Every structure is written in C-alpha cells, then in structure tokens.
Amino acid sequence: xxxxxxxxxxxxxxxxxxxxxxxxxxxxxxxxxxxxxxxxxxxxxxxxxxxxxxxxxxxxxxxxxxxxxxxxxxxxxxxxxxxxxxxxxxxxxxxxxxxxxxxxxxxxxxxxxxxxxxxxxxxxxxxxxxxxxxxxxxxxxxxxxxxxxxxxxxxxxxxxxxxxxxxxxxxxxxxxxxxxxxxxxxxxxxxxxxxxxxxxxxxxxxxxxxxxxxxxxxxxxxxxxxxxxxxxxxxxxxxxxxxxxxxxxxxxxxxxxxxxxxxxxxxxxxxxxxxxxxxxxxxxxxxxxxxxxxxxxxxxxxxxxxxxxxxxxxxxxxxxxxxxxxxxxxxxxxxxxxxxxxxxxxxxxxxxxxxxxxxxxxxxxxxxxxxxxxxxxxxxxxxxxxxxxxxxxxxxxxxxxxxxxxxxxxxxxxxxxxxxxxxxxxxxxxxxxxxxxxxxxxxxxxxxxxxxxxxxxxxxxxxxxxxxxxxxxxxxxxxxxxxxxxx
Amino acid sequence: xxxxxxxxxxxxxxxxxxxxxxxxxxxxxxxxxxxxxxxxxxxxxxxxxxxxxxxxxxxxxxxxxxxxxxxxxxxxxxxxxxxxxxxxxxxxxxxxxxxxxxxxxxxxxxxxxxxxxxxxxxxxxxx
Numbered sequence: 001x002x003x004x005x006x007x008x009x010x011x012x013x014x015x016x017x018x019x020x021x022x023x024x025x026x027x028x029x030x031x032x033x034x035x036x037x038x039x040x041x042x043x044x045x046x047x048x049x050x051x052x053x054x055x056x057x058x059x060x061x062x063x064x065x066x067x068x069x070x071x072x073x074x075x076x077x078x079x080x081x082x083x084x085x086x087x088x089x090x091x092x093x094x095x096x097x098x099x100x101x102x103x104x105x106x107x108x109x110x111x112x113x114x115x116x117x118x119x120x121x122x123x124x125x126x127x128x129x130x131x132x133x134x135x136x137x138x139x140x141x142x143x144x145x146x147x148x149x150x151x152x153x154x155x156x157x158x159x160x161x162x163x164x165x166x167x168x169x170x171x172x173x174x175x176x177x178x179x180x181x182x183x184x185x186x187x188x189x190x191x192x193x194x195x196x197x198x199x200x201x202x203x204x205x206x207x208x209x210x211x212x213x214x215x216x217x218x219x220x221x222x223x224x225x226x227x228x229x230x231x232x233x234x235x236x237x238x239x240x241x242x243x244x245x246x247x248x249x250x251x252x253x254x255x256x257x258x259x260x261x262x263x264x265x266x267x268x269x270x271x272x273x274x275x276x277x278x279x280x281x282x283x284x285x286x287x288x289x290x291x292x293x294x295x296x297x298x299x300x301x302x303x304x305x306x307x308x309x310x311x312x313x314x315x316x317x318x319x320x321x322x323x324x325x326x327x328x329x330x331x332x333x334x335x336x337x338x339x340x341x342x343x344x345x346x347x348x349x350x351x352x353x354x355x356x357x358x359x360x361x362x363x364x365x366x367x368x369x370x371x372x373x374x375x376x377x378x379x380x381x382x383x384x385x386x387x388x389x390x391x392x393x394x395x396x397x398x399x400x401x402x403x404x405x406x407x408x409x410x411x412x413x414x415x416x417x418x419x420x421x422x423x424x425x426x427x428x429x430x431x432x433x434x435x436x437x438x439x440x441x442x443x444x445x446x447x448x449x450x451x452x453x454x455x456x457x458x459x460x461x462x463x464x465x466x467x468x469x470x471x472x473x474x475x476x477x478x479x480x481x482x483x484x485x486x487x
Numbered sequence: 488x489x490x491x492x493x494x495x496x497x498x499x500x501x502x503x504x505x506x507x508x509x510x511x512x513x514x515x516x517x518x519x520x521x522x523x524x525x526x527x528x529x530x531x532x533x534x535x536x537x538x539x540x541x542x543x544x545x546x547x548x549x550x551x552x553x554x555x556x557x558x559x560x561x562x563x564x565x566x567x568x569x570x571x572x573x574x575x576x577x578x579x580x581x582x583x584x585x586x587x588x589x590x591x592x593x594x595x596x597x598x599x600x601x602x603x604x605x606x607x608x609x610x611x612x613x614x
Contacts (some may be wrong), residue, residue: 069519073589084593095520115517 007210010163013051013081014044016229020203020218022211025186028161029209030154032129032180034378035169039405040222041167043079044073044190045125047226048165050081051111052123053090060121061093064131069095072127080225092119100132101346105149108132112153114446115392116160124157129166129180147179152185175454185209191217198338198373203229219340228411234386236395251448254359254397257295258288260467261426264443264452269424273447274388274398276365278414279428283439284460285401288426289361290320291464292399296359297328303359306332306344330355338373341383352394360396364389365418366403384418406430413444423447431482433474440477441467498567504574505559511581512551514597524551528558532580539573541565 008027011018025031025048033041045061053059063069073093076082087093092115099111116124126132133146150166157164166180171189182183187206192199202217220229236337253268256275262268269275277285293303305320305353323329330351334344352360365384369377376383384400391398400422402414406429413419413427425444430437439458443451455472455478474482515524525548536543541561548554558577562570585594 068523070523070585070588073593077590077593084596087593087596095518095523098522138605174601 009211010052012048014047014227014229016220016231017203017216017227019231019233020205020214020229021186021208022213022262025163025208026208026210028158028163030157030164030183031166031186031188032170032184033165033167033188033190034206036171037169038191039190039192040220040227041169041190042067043076043222044188044227045127045165045167046076047079047081049091049123049125050083050086052163053086055090057122058088058119059091059123059125060115061091061125061127062096062115063093064096064100064126064128069093078224090475092121096126096132105132105145109149109152109156113156116157116162120160122162124162124164125167126165127167128169130168130170133168133180147183150180150183150369163337181207190220193375195374200338200373200375200376203227219342221343227348230340230346231289232342234389244292253294255299256399257291257293257298258465258467260456261441261443261465263469264454264456264467265424265446266450266452268447269397270449271397272392272395273423274391274400274421275403275424276400276414276419276422277426277428278402278404278419278439280406280430281403283428283430284465285365285403285428285460286317287460287464289363289399289401293323293329293359293361294319294464297323297326301357301359302357303329303361304332304348304355304357305329306348306360306362308334308362308364308371309366330357334371337371338370339376340373341376341386344371345387348387349390349394352391352396358396360391360398362398362400364401364403366401366415380415381417381421383422384424388421418427419444424451431474431477433482433484438474438482440474440482442473497577499534501562501570504562504570505555507578508558508574511578511598515585516551518597521550525549525554527581527584528554531577534584535573535576536579538576542573542577550591595611 009024010027011023011024034047035041049061063072067481077084094115096108096111098110099353106408112124112126154164161447164254166184168180170180171191178451184207186208189204189206191202191204193202201220201222203220204217205213205215207213214233216229216232218229218232220227222228252271253262253265254271254273255262255268255307256265262375277288279285289305293305305324320329324331332344332348332351334347336343346362351357368383369380372380372383388398404412404414406412413425414422419425422445427442427444428439431440432438439460440455441458444454445451456467456470457472457474458465458467460466472482473484476483506525512524528551529545531546532542532545541564545557545561549558562574565573582594582598585598589597590595
C-alpha cells in the first residue's frame with residue numbers, strides 16, 4: 001500500500017472537460033480560467049460551480065470590477081445548469097468592487113478571508129481576477145506584490161481546503177499573467193478562432209499539476225445547456241483488438257440492395273465495413289445509398305442518412321421519404337456552415353445510439369467540405385478518418401458517396417486520398433459507345449475478402465440500379481471510349 | 488447589520504419600515520455593492536417621484552448606510568400614514584426593478600432571504 005496522498009478528483013459537470021483534465025479537477029487546487037472577453041470564462045465557471053455546489057460543498061463567487069453582478073445573474077440564469085434553489089444556501093455571490101476601489105491587496109485579501117470564514121466554502125471563484133491585479137497596480141504595488149498576494153491567497157484557500165478559480169482576461173502570452181500562471185496548479189485557456197467568417201471556440205488545459213491531462217486545443221460550443229467540450233481523441237478500440245477478446249471468424253455479410261453487386265462482393269459487404277462509392281455526377285451514387293438503406297429496412301434494420309446538400313432534395317425520393325416518415329431511417333442534416341467534425345460526430349453518434357441503426361449512408365463526402373469550418377475543410381482526410389473511426393467503434397456498416405469527375409487519362413478513386421481510409425470501394429464511370437453514355441462499375445477493393453474484378457455495365461430505372469450479371473464486353477471503359485472486343 | 492435610529496418623531500412603525508430597508512440593503516449589499524444598491528434605490532425614487540415628489544428629491548448617496556439614513560429622515564418628515572404609503576410604493580418599485588433585471592424567481596429568493604434574516608434576528612432579540 002502506498003503512503004502517497006491521493007488527489008481527490010472533482011467532476012466538473014461540463015461534458016467532455018473531465019477527459020481533458022485527466023479525470024476531473026484536483027480537489028483543493030488553485031486554478032486560473034483565462035481567455036479574452038467573450039470566450040466563455042464566466043459561463044464555464046458558473047457551470048462548474050452549479051455542478052459541484054451542494055449543502056456540504058458550498059461555493060462563494062466573488063465578483064470584482066468586471067460584469068456587474070445583476071447583469072451576470074440576469075444572463076447566467078438563462079442556462080439550464082443555473083439552479084436558483086442553490087443561490088443563497090449553497091452558492092453565495094459577494095461583490096468586491098468597493099473593497100478594491102478603497103484598498104490594496106491586503107484589504108482585498110482580508111475581505112476575501114472574512115467572507116470565506118463566514119461562509120466556509122469548498123469552492124471559491126474570483127471574477128475577474130485581472131481587475132484585482134490591474135486596480136492594485138494602479139497604486140504603488142508591483143509584480144512582486146501581486147505574486148506575493150496570489151501566493152498568500154493560494155496558501156489560505158488551500159488551508160481552508162477550498163478549490164479555487166481565478167477568472168481573468170488573460171492570453172497565454174500575457175506577461176501580466178505570469179505570476180498567476182506560476183502559482184496556479186491548473187490553467188484552462190479559452191479562445192475563439194476566427195477564420196473566413198467562421199468562429200470556432202477552443203479550450204486548452206495549459207497545465208494541471210499532479211495529473212496527466214490531455215494537451216492541445218479542443219473544440220467547444222456554448223448552447224443553452226452551457227459549455228460542451230469535444231475532446232479530440234479517437235474512440236477506444238473494439239473489444240476484439242484487446243488481448244483476450246473474441247475474434248470473429250466468419251464476418252457477417254450485409255446485403256447492399258443490389259443483388260448482382262452482392263454477388264460481386266462474394267455475399268455482400270462485410271459487416272462493419274465502410275464502402276466508398278465514387279463516381280461522377282449522375283452515376284447513381286445517391287440511388288446506391290438509398291438502395292442500401294431500403295434493403296436494411298426490408299430486413300428490419302434501422303438506418304441513418306447523413307446528407308450534405310443544399311436542402312432535403314434527397315427526400316424528394318418518395319421511397320426514402322416513406323422510410324424517414326416511418327421512423328426506419330433517421331436523417332442527420334446540418335443547417336450550420338461552420339460545422340466541426342466533433343459536433344457532427346456527436347449528433348451522428350447520438351442518432352445511431354438512439355435508433356439502434358445498423359446502416360449509415362453519408363451522401364456525400366464531396367459536399368461535406370462545404371459545411372465545415374475552414375479548419376476542417378482544409379483537413380478533409382482527417383475529418384473522414386475521425387468519422388470512420390467513430391463509426392467503426394459503433395460497428396455500423398457505412399456507405400459513403402463521393403463525387404469524382406472523370407478526366408479519362410488516369411484512374412482516380414477519390415479526392416484527398418480518402419480511398420485509403422475506405423474498407424471497400426465501388427467505382428462508377430461513364431463510357432461512350434454507340435452514341436450513348438453508358439454506365440459501368442467495378443469493385444476496386446474489399447479489405448479482408450475476395451471480390452469480383454469485373455467491370456460491369458449497369459443501368460438505372462425506377463427500381464434502382466441493375467447490374468449486368470457478367471463483365472462488360474467493352475474494352476477501354478477506363479479511357480472513356482469503350483470499344484467492343486471484336487473491333 | 489445596520490440598526491434603525493429611534494428618536495423623537497419616529498413611531499415604532501416607522502422604525503419597522505426603516506429596519507426592513509436595512510435588511511434589504513444588508514442582503515443585497517454584498518451582491519451588488521453600495522453603488523449598485525444606491526443606483527437602484529435612486530431609480531426607484533425617481534419612478535415613484537410623480538406621486539411622492541419629496542422622495543424624488545432624495546440626494547444620491549455613495550453608501551447604502553447613508554442612503555437609508557437619508558430615507559429615514561425623509562420618512563420622518565411626513566405624516567406616518569403618508570410615510571407608510573411612500574415606503575410601500577418605494578419597496579414595490581424597488582422589487583419590480585430587481586424583478587426586471589434578474590427575474591421574479593431569483594429576486595424573490597434574495598428578498599425572502601432578507602425577510603427570513605429579519606425574522607430570525609427578531610426572534611433572537613425576543614429571547
């Protein structure tokens with residue numbers, strides 16, 4: 001048994017934040033929440049406070065020369081986490097503005113201590129601490145006094161076994177914040193990244209003493225429920241990847257809804273695979289996806305359709321509309337155009353878990369970029385990788401479409417090297433012959449399984465896609481000018 | 488807590504009125520500070536001004552203590568029934584202003600706490 005002290009962890013109640021912190025906030029720690037005005041510091045602090053506060057863990061919130069307290073209460077109570085029943089008994093607000101105007105660091109410290117001794121809080125917040133530092137600096141006190149004040153405050157708060165949060169309009173590079181950063185056990189930095197009219201909020205745990213936190217910047221959103229953090233991590237590995245896990249010998253095959261394609265796939269798509277259907281506009285990629293969902297519904301499986309189109313034109317397809325209305329297929333369709341992959345995955349995962357869907361259609365990856373904030377738009381491959389990693393963990397079978405213009409000089413399988421991320425690829429192309437624009441498809445790859453190497457002609461009619469049951473008699477399809485073998 | 492001044496010209500009812508304001512100031516003061524309390528009090532005086540012109544003339548104060556002392560003087564300078572009516576109007580207006588800013592539920596919670604504190608203290612004084 002170890003004699004080392006065990007750090008108590010406090011769950012912040014902010015979805016995703018505990019993952020970044022390495023399990024939660026360390027009890028009795030002295031923390032700085034830093035960021036520019038409007039970055040969400042006060043909201044984050046309130047959310048943590050209302051999540052943690054209770055009758056035997058009271059919270060004292062000192063307001064200083066920042067947002068007037070009544071306005072802060074006016075706005076903070078709009079969030080669902082704000083619990084009025086706690087105000088007064090578990091959560092107390094104290095205004096330090098006048099103490100600060102009148103005195104120096106020692107006056108402020110003695111007022112803080114007076115309130116702490118009176119209310120015995122386990123959580124102490126000072127918003128905005130920068131006001132404290134700046135107001136005192138306007139007098140005769142300098143950086144050394146500030147550091148001494150912070151150290152004194154930190155020591156006293158720790159002695160009172162209070163977990164403390166200083167909230168300040170600091171950037172990580174601010175020299176002024178250095179004394180605080182030095183003394184603080186933990187520092188959480190909030191920022192807003194503005195790029196091409198899009199704004200993405202980022203959160204970073206700069207330091208968190210005594211625990212392995214997750215470094216780097218992570219996206220967060222503020223909604224009516226407060227802050228939600230999206231940790232930039234991959235989902236855990238499937239059980240079979242872990243030592244001692246079950247290994248599936250015979251992978252279940254998933255019918256695609258196109259019988260001849262299932263035959264080309266040697267029984268259907270392996271369950272859990274992500275199939276990329278690539279081809280030019282008009283090749284039938286969306287119809288392929290609808291067939292896949294329809295076949296699932298026929299077999300009693302739920303499906304999810306993720307559309308990235310200008311509107312719900314896919315739902316003009318009566319068959320799909322009926323599946324959606326019947327609740328067999330759920331549609332994930334964003335109306336935001338500064339989407340992050342984290343938010344998309346959050347909604348997609350929630351929809352799959354809620355409906356128990358076994359099939360997912362993403363139509364299409366080409367348009368996904370139009371919905372993403374510039375950050376994701378420039379990293380489409382990473383976005384698709386993270387999406388497929390999350391879907392693989394959910395063990396759903398995926399069909400994703402991608403528009404590919406033929407240039408007939410080389411065989412391109414996808415944009416942005418996304419083909420390498422897919423488990424299987426069906427390539428669709430046009431070819432000219434006999435005064436007609438004919439359609440051809442081939443199964444390019446299927447991981448872990450054999451498949452047909454035929455290049456087959458197909459047609460589209462009211463029933464969907466029909467594939468000829470044999471390889472095409474034409475040569476030169478890949479070059480766009482099919483010629484019969486006899487010519 | 489601040490205590491009400493007694494003295495000539497002030498009835499027991501008058502002391503009760505002023506005490507209720509002092510409890511309110513004690514409850515809200517730590518939250519909104521002296522300046523916040525005085526600002527809201529000044530605004531309430533302006534709102535009831537058309538009905539009680541003498542209240543509209545209340546001089547702006549910097550601390551809640553001086554603000555309530557000023558009110559004490561003003562209420563003592565008029566007939567008790569007139570003072571009671573002005574007090575009621577002023578308190579109602581002050582509460583409405585607080586309601587508009589932070590919502591009736593939270594305002595009620597803060598003001599009820601002021602009432603409870605007063606009752607607790609009166610109980611202790613009786614003992």
